[in-house]
Amino acid sequence: xxxxxxxxxxxxxxxxxxxxxxxxxxxxxxxxxxxxxxxxxxxxxxxxxxxxxxxxxxxxxxxxxxxxxxxxxxxxxxxxxxxxxxxxxxxxxxxxxxxxxxxxxxxxxxxxxxxxxxxxxxxxxxxxxxxxxxxxxxxxxxxxxxxxxxxxxxxxxxxxxxxxxxxxxxxxxxxxxxxxxxxxxxxxxxxxxxxxxxxxxxxxxxxxxxxxxxxxxxxxxxxxxxxxxxxxxxxxxxxxxxxxxxxxxxxxxxxxxxxxxxxxxxxxxxxxxxxxxxxxxxxxxxxxxxxxxxxxxxxxxxxxxxxxxxxxxxxxxxxxxxxxxxxxx
Amino acid sequence: xxxxxxxxxxxxxxxxxxxxxxxxxxxxxxxxxxxxxxxxxxxxxxxxxxxxxxxxxxxxxxxxxxxxxxxxxxxxxxxxxxxxxxxxxxxxxxxxxxxxxxxxxxxxxxxxxxxxxxxxxxxxxxxxxxxxxxxxxxxxxxxxxxxxxxxxxxxxxxxxxxxxxxxxxxxxxxxxxxxxxxxxxxxxxxxxxxxxxxxxxxxxxxxxxxxxxxxxxxxxxxxxxxxxxxxxxxxxxxxxxxxxxxxxxxxxxxxxxxxxxxxxxxxxxxxxxxxxxxxxxxxxxxxxxxxxxxxxxxxxxxxxxxxxxxxxxxxxxxxxxxxxxxxxxxxxxxxxxxxxxxxxxxxxxxxxxxxxxxxxxxxxxxxxx
Numbered sequence: 001x002x003x004x005x006x007x008x009x010x011x012x013x014x015x016x017x018x019x020x021x022x023x024x025x026x027x028x029x030x031x032x033x034x035x036x037x038x039x040x041x042x043x044x045x046x047x048x049x050x051x052x053x054x055x056x057x058x059x060x061x062x063x064x065x066x067x068x069x070x071x072x073x074x075x076x077x078x079x080x081x082x083x084x085x086x087x088x089x090x091x092x093x094x095x096x097x098x099x100x101x102x103x104x105x106x107x108x109x110x111x112x113x114x115x116x117x118x119x120x121x122x123x124x125x126x127x128x129x130x131x132x133x134x135x136x137x138x139x140x141x142x143x144x145x146x147x148x149x150x151x152x153x154x155x156x157x158x159x160x161x162x163x164x165x166x167x168x169x170x171x172x173x174x175x176x177x178x179x180x181x182x183x184x185x186x187x188x189x190x191x192x193x194x195x196x197x198x199x200x201x202x203x204x205x206x207x208x209x210x211x212x213x214x215x216x217x218x219x220x221x222x223x224x225x226x227x228x229x230x231x232x233x234x235x236x237x238x239x240x241x242x243x244x245x246x247x248x249x250x251x252x253x254x255x256x257x258x259x260x261x262x263x264x265x266x267x268x269x270x271x272x273x274x275x276x277x278x279x280x281x282x283x284x285x286x287x288x289x290x291x292x293x294x295x296x297x298x299x300x301x302x303x304x305x306x307x308x309x310x311x312x313x314x315x316x317x318x319x320x321x322x323x324x325x326x327x328x329x
Numbered sequence: 330x331x332x333x334x335x336x337x338x339x340x341x342x343x344x345x346x347x348x349x350x351x352x353x354x355x356x357x358x359x360x361x362x363x364x365x366x367x368x369x370x371x372x373x374x375x376x377x378x379x380x381x382x383x384x385x386x387x388x389x390x391x392x393x394x395x396x397x398x399x400x401x402x403x404x405x406x407x408x409x410x411x412x413x414x415x416x417x418x419x420x421x422x423x424x425x426x427x428x429x430x431x432x433x434x435x436x437x438x439x440x441x442x443x444x445x446x447x448x449x450x451x452x453x454x455x456x457x458x459x460x461x462x463x464x465x466x467x468x469x470x471x472x473x474x475x476x477x478x479x480x481x482x483x484x485x486x487x488x489x490x491x492x493x494x495x496x497x498x499x500x501x502x503x504x505x506x507x508x509x510x511x512x513x514x515x516x517x518x519x520x521x522x523x524x525x526x527x528x529x530x531x532x533x534x535x536x537x538x539x540x541x542x543x544x545x546x547x548x549x550x551x552x553x554x555x556x557x558x559x560x561x562x563x564x565x566x567x568x569x570x571x572x573x574x575x576x577x578x579x580x581x582x583x584x585x586x587x588x589x590x591x592x593x594x595x596x597x598x599x600x601x602x603x604x605x606x607x608x609x610x611x612x613x614x615x616x617x618x619x620x621x622x623x624x625x626x627x628x629x630x631x632x633x634x635x636x637x638x639x640x641x642x643x644x645x646x647x648x649x650x651x652x653x654x655x656x657x658x659x660x661x662x663x664x665x666x667x668x669x670x671x672x673x674x675x676x677x678x679x680x681x682x683x684x685x686x687x688x689x690x691x692x693x694x695x696x697x698x
Contacts, residue, residue, distance in 0.1 A: 036487070038427070092674065096681035101425055101487065102628045103677055105621050110670025113663045120661035238661070244498075247491060254488055286506030293499035296492045303492070307484040316485070327345065 005279050007156050012278065013271030014165060015231055019044075019223045021168045021267035023249025025175050025260050026220030030086070031253060032179060033212035034192040035093060036321040038104030040220050041246025042111025043085045047221020048228040048242055049115035050081030055137035055234075056122055070137040074225065082221020085111055086214040093323070094209050100321055112243055115224075119236040138234025141226070164226045168264075171219060175260040188212055192317035195324035205324060223249060251299040257306060257314040270295045342688040354683045361679030362643070365672040369647070372667065377658045384654065391653020392646045402642075402649050404537040404607055407544040409641040411602060412623035414544070414551045414634050415468075415595030418588045420624070421555060421632045422568045424476070426589065428490030429596045430620025431497030432471045434613070436464035436600025438497075438504050441520060441611035444604070445508060448526035456527045461601050468597015469590045471497065476589030480582035494620070501613050508611075519609045529606040540606045547595060552634045564588055596620070618666075625673055644669055 023040050030037045037043075054077035059065045089107050092098040122132045145159045179185040190198040191208045199205050224242055228234065248270060255270070256262035273294040277283050283291070306314045370381040377384070392402045412429050419426040440460045447456055471493060478484035510518040521527060532538030555561040567574045567584050574581050603615050622644065630636035651665030 038487075038491075088674070092677055096678045097685070098677040098680060099628060101427070102625050103674075105427075105624055106670055106673040106677065109618065109621065109666050110674070113666025113668075113670055116663035117661060117667055120663065124659070238663070244495065247495065250488070251492060254485075284506070286503050289499050289502035289506060292502075293496055296495040296499075300489060300492045300496075303489055304478055304482070304484055307478070307482045321487070327343075 003153075007153065009272070009275055009278050010157060011160060012275045013268050014161060016271035016274055017267035017269075018161075018165045018168045019227045019231060019245050020249040020252050020270060021172065021263055022164075022223030022226060023220045023246055024252035024256060024263045024267065025168070025172050026082075026216040026218065026222075027249060027253045028216075028256070028258055028260050028263065029175060029179075029188075029219065030213045030216035031258060031320055032188055032192045032317055033209045033216075034195060034317055034319040034322065034324065035090075035209060035213050036100050036104065037086070037089055037107075037213060037217070038101055038250065039085060039089050039107030039111065039217075040104075040249050041243040042108035043082045043217045043220045044224035044227070044246045044249070045111040045115035045242050046085045046224065047078040047082040047218075048224030049119055049236075050221075051075065051078035051225040052132070052134060052228045052234070052236060053077070053118060053122060055134045055229075056132060059134050059136055065136045067136060067140050070134075071140050074134075074137050074229065078221050078225035079218045082224070083214045083218040085221070086217025087210075089217070090210045090213045094206060094213075097323055097325065100323070108243070108246070112240075115242070116238045120238055123236060132236050134229075134234040138229050141229035142233065162226075162230045164222070164230060168222075168226075168267075171222075172260040172264050179260070189317070192319060195319055196326075199324075199326060205326075209324075220249065248295055251296065254306070254316075255299055255302050257302075258316060270298075273298060340689070343685050344688055346684060346686055349683055357679050357682050358676065361675045362672065365675035368675070369668045369671050372671070373651075373654060373664070376660065376664070377654065379654075379658070385650075387654050387657060388647065388650025391651075392649040394653075398649065400535065400537050402645055404540055405649070406638075406641045406645045407537070407540045408599060408603055408607070409619050409623055409626060409645060410637055411544045411547060411599040412596055412619055413626040413630070413637045413641060414547050415592050415599060416623055416627040417551055417592075417630075417632045417634060417637070418555060418561075418564055419472075419592040420627050422564045422585065422588050424479070424585060424589060424592075425487040426472065426475075426490050426592055427487055427624065428471065428475065428493045428593075428620070429623055430616045430618070431490070431494035432468040432593045432596035433600040433603065433616040433620055434494075434497040434501050435471045436468045436597030437604045437611050437615045438501050438600070439463045439467040439597075440601045440604040441508070441517065442504065444520045444527035444609075448521040448524060451526075453526055453528070453530065457529070457605065460527060460605055461598065464597045464601035465594040466597070468600065469594040471597065472589040472593015473586060476586045480585045498613050501611065501615070505612055516612060517610050520611075521609070527605055528609055537606065540602055543598075543602060543606075547598075548634045548638065551595075555632065555634075560584075560587070622669065629673075629676055644672070647672065 023044055027037060027040050051074035055070050055074040058070060058073050085107060089103055092103045093100050141162045141164060144161055179189060187198065187203045188208050190201070191203060191205050195205045227242055227245065228236065252263055252266050252270060256266045274292060276294070277288045277291040370384055373379065373384045374381050391398065393399045412433060416426055416429055440463065443456065443460045443463055447459070451459070475484070475486050475489035475493060478489060479486045505515065505517055508517045509515060529539045532542065555564065563579050563584050566577060566579060567581055571581050600615065604611055608615060626637050626640045626644065630640055647668050648665040651668050652662050654660070655662050655664050
């Protein structure tokens with residue numbers, strides 16, 4: 001085990017963690033409104049493919065793409081597509097009162113279908129080796145300061161990432177501030193804990209649920225965007241990785257006990273657990289598969305631990321997963 | 330103006346229906362399915378520029394065009410139905426078993442393991458029984474673990490069973506790497522291809538005859554179990570109200586663990602059917618997302634296993650059709666997931682119109698049927 005290996009491990013952990021951190025922060029916002037959205041993998045798929053498709057068509061039709069346009073187009077497309085996924089979920093569960101779990105799972109199937117279908121088609125359209133590539137856009141997402149400055153190990157560990165890695169941390173901190181320090185955040189938590197009481201206090205439960213779910217979905221979708229643009233460098237592969245990362249994001253919400261600041265270190269820890277086999281010498285390919293189980297096992301442990309300790313501040317929002325019908329009180 | 334608007338009744342009001350006759354409930358559902366087919370048709374038209382009628386011809390051709398295709402459609406319907414039947418008791422108890430995918434896989438892995446190990450030494454009928462029992466037990470264990478924690482400490486079962494899926498997927502990946510054949514292919518290959526030891530025998534000359542018999546027997550059995558047995562009644566009481574169940578002297582913990590043991594075991598058996606009765610190999614895609622689709626099947630059928638047959642058939646029919654269209658037009662298979670999603674969204678949305686009615690402004694209660 002050399003120091004280069006350790007640095008590589010830590011870098012991989014941070015990149016891996018960023019994908020699921022976005023997913024988890026969005027889902028924390030959604031769950032705080034009492035909606036358990038199991039559509040996170042589907043939403044991350046939607047965000048990933050929308051960002052990729054937008055920049056692909058722009059780069060495809062412009063031989064000299066403007067980098068700012070690339071960035072804005074992919075970013076906005078990804079956010080809108082994921083928020084639309086959230087809107088679909090909200091309409092079905094809040095307005096049409098469909099079951100949340102079933103709707104979320106359907107959204108996962110649908111989002112995965114849309115993304116892999118169009119991702120595969122884009123690969124065909126791109127021609128050549130059958131692999132889409134958005135080099136210009138991806139290079140902006142991957143630009144980092146470590147290439148211009150030279151700070152050695154410190155630079156490699158803290159400055160060698162694209163801007164979305166830092167954005168994720170900022171969003172996590174802003175989210176914690178919003179949920180704990182603002183009136184709107186307090187109202188939102190009230191909706192998630194006890195919608196009937198919130199309703200009686202004059203809070204518009206439906207509006208809060210809709211907004212939290214759609215914006216939460218938009219943030220989750222950023223995880224998909226980061227994955228396609230930075231993690232796999234502006235390409236597409238129909239290999240179902242986003243789906244498994246999406247479920248890990250759902251797991252991370254529990255691991256972080258619904259606190260977005262915990263999601264920061266939690267996501268890096270998940271990344272570390274996932275990639276730890278890199279530094280263990282002498283592992284066969286089959287042993288690696290067993291190591292990849294670690295993040296899920298740890299989540300199960302945490303799940304059991306929080307149900308055992310029953311600390312009030314670690315519990316999920318009280319009305320999580322339950323529908324709210326004003327007339328059925 | 331604004332003050333007038335405030336006092337005015339909203340344009341649409343919603344009221345809960347007291348009850349709806351069975352024909353009108355089904356009429357609403359059929360309208361939803363037809364609408365979803367129209368939307369899917371528009372989607373396929375937009376992608377392929379094919380006449381929508383031709384599209385549905387192609388779908389039908391893909392699902393039932395040849396006798397082989399029909400049997401594959403039936404085989405996959407039975408797979409989905411089997412998992413749905415397994416999930417029915419858990420969901421009726423309002424236990425969110427999202428872990429069918431993992432329960433199917435772990436049953437499949439055990440089956441494949443026994444098939445490889447004893448394929449040469451034990452006769453096929455005995456081997457089939459051993460594999461069936463092993464897969465039942467494996468699925469049972471996978472279901473009971475989260476159930477026991479739920480019963481004892483109230484651990485959230487939705488997330489626990491979800492995580493168990495990935496534990497099962499990684500175990501499957503491990504076994505695939507362990508049993509790799511030929512080496513370097515990263516697949517297990519068809520097990521016992523020459524001897525066919527441990528494969529389902531043909532029944533009535535049909536390779537998938539036994540799949541149909543097994544799954545239909547389970548479907549009827551589960552219907553009777555849920556509707557007419559004492560345990561089935563206990564499940565529905567626990568599902569409706571745990572407090573009522575406790576008051577009536579039903580042990581909620583016992584029912585939870587017992588029901589999940591049954592649910593997991595049937596899902597494990599589905600893994601056995603998938604491996605011994607269909608693919609004769611094992612991979613992480615042996616369950617292929619059916620564990621999740623089956624949840625929706627079970628939910629939409631409201632735990633009536635006979636209705637599940639229809640829903641499973643509809644979904645598999647459209648999936649097969651979409652795959653056919655995809656290969657004809659050089660698209661990829663994921664079109665079928667989009668269509669599945671569209672149909673499920675519509676059916677989920679239609680439940681609202683079965684349970685509630687929308688009243689226009691100005692109409693009095695009772696004027697609208």
